[in-house]
Amino acid sequence: MDIRHVDLNLLRVFDAMLEHRSVSRAAEAIGLSQPAMSAAVARLRALFDDALFVRTGAQMQPTPRAVALAPAVRRVMETVKGEILQAHSFDPAASERTFTLITPDIGEINFVPRLLARLVRAGSGLNLRTLSMPRHAAAEALESGEAELAIGYFPDLHKAGMFQQLLFRNTFVCIVRADHPDVGDRLTLGQYLALPHAAVRPGREHLFEEFLQRKGLERRVLLETSHFTSLMPIIETSDLVATVPRDMANVCVQHANIRMLDVPLEAPTIEVHQFWPRRFHKDAGNMWLRGVLHELFRA
Structure with missing residues (x-):
């Protein structure tokens, strides 16, 4: 069987039929009409060349083939629900992540001591790495993922594909x-x-x-x-x-x-921003770090 020709939505139909043993109840549970559910069950039968569910009295009972498939389908569904579809969160106390920041030497003096103290309080597994580089290299490092944030005066980073947040104005x-x-x-x-x-x-x-x-x-x-x-x-x-x-x-x-x-x-005056690339915009750890920096250094 070639997976390219398999509609993985049918696993959801299979799982609902296992749980409810009724075409109408399974259709209601996953938001399909009864005709659509019946058509999906027919496609499942064709896919596995087996009846899979047969009417016995008031219920649709699984065939031996369906019973054999059930544990694997359940594992797939639990993985999708529990790991793939679950909102990603960041727990600083449980993380061993290393955050890499681009900032000049003046930024290391101004930002790192307070940020490091916050990271230590948040969780001993967190680590910090700073880089100093020319502005054009800073953009390349952010876009490649070598670094995830730049903090300081970086006028070259005011461009498409780069997010920014003003922290304070310096004189x-x-x-x-x-x-x-x-x-x-x-x-x-x-x-x-x-x-x-x-x-x-x-x-x-x-x-x-x-x-x-x-x-x-x-x-x-x-x-x-x-x-x-x-x-x-x-x-x-x-x-x-x-x-x-x-x-x-x-x-x-x-x-x-x-x-x-x-x-x-x-x-x-100097406008001091934090900058991050699009690839890290929705990253939970990066979002947490940006929030900490904004809290510590906003005007």
Whole structure:
């Protein structure tokens, strides 16, 4: 028998006949008309070359062939009902899943500690993996399934096939060492442009750098670095100024001898989103993780 020629809906008819032993009652149970049910029973008989159910008194009794088929049909029906058709859920306490996120180093500092604490509370089997990559590679990694979420400023991910959710808007501020000899409680634009700077240029266009270029403003950049995380020891032990997102500045102030000042410009804001591809949109684990991130970091 070639399965390509088998209507698997007939197994549902067979199962209903086994349970109800009546064409009319079986038809009512699965939502068919009695003529449609009779036609389906006839197709079953032709398929198995056996009467399968014969009238004995008021009931349709199974033949030996039907009795032999019954356990296998029941297993198939239970599998379909209990595993295939059941709504998929995610239990973080029972899961051993590893979540892979794309985020820059500033995201690792800002997001990972609180997220990791939540994962540990939710279930010891959950694991976290972070990746840092260029924006074009981030899209490819999400679409291939190498990663399931990207968190941060990723303008290239605002495109078809990619879902997104705004978490918060970030502003730019300046950081200097706490006892900087030339900086008081505020910076003038003249001071800001004259002081030596540490600039973070992580191998891609940077929102604040583009803003300065449009304004025609040039700073004295004494040091260029690829990572925000390297700024803490640099700023703490020098007279350099750095312009960073506020969440990064909060970390620096908390963990180093550094203070924060307003940028003497109407600087742009950074929209921080979480992004996920269509393939993970209905995934229960991904949905749970997105909910946790939104709860922890929404504005």
